[in-house]
Amino acid sequence: MRYTTDEGGRLNNFAIEPRVYQAQPWTPQQKVRAALLVVGGLLLVAGLVAIAVGVS
DSSP states (O other): OOEEEOTTSOEEEOOOOOOOOOOOOOOHHHHHHHHHHHHHHHHHHHHHHHHHHHHO
16 A cells, blocks of 8 residues: 655555556447436436326
8 A cells, every 4th residue: 555654654545546548449238238227317307297296
């Protein structure tokens, strides 16, 4: 673990940074899953708004 010591004797820890990598393009299956997740999220929000309007 990397750390430094200041003049008061206190330790200052630094996070270990992850290795940098280049992201790969999404596969068609990942694109479909992402689209389904977006649609599901929109339906959830619309349903919650409808419930809120209904009870108010």
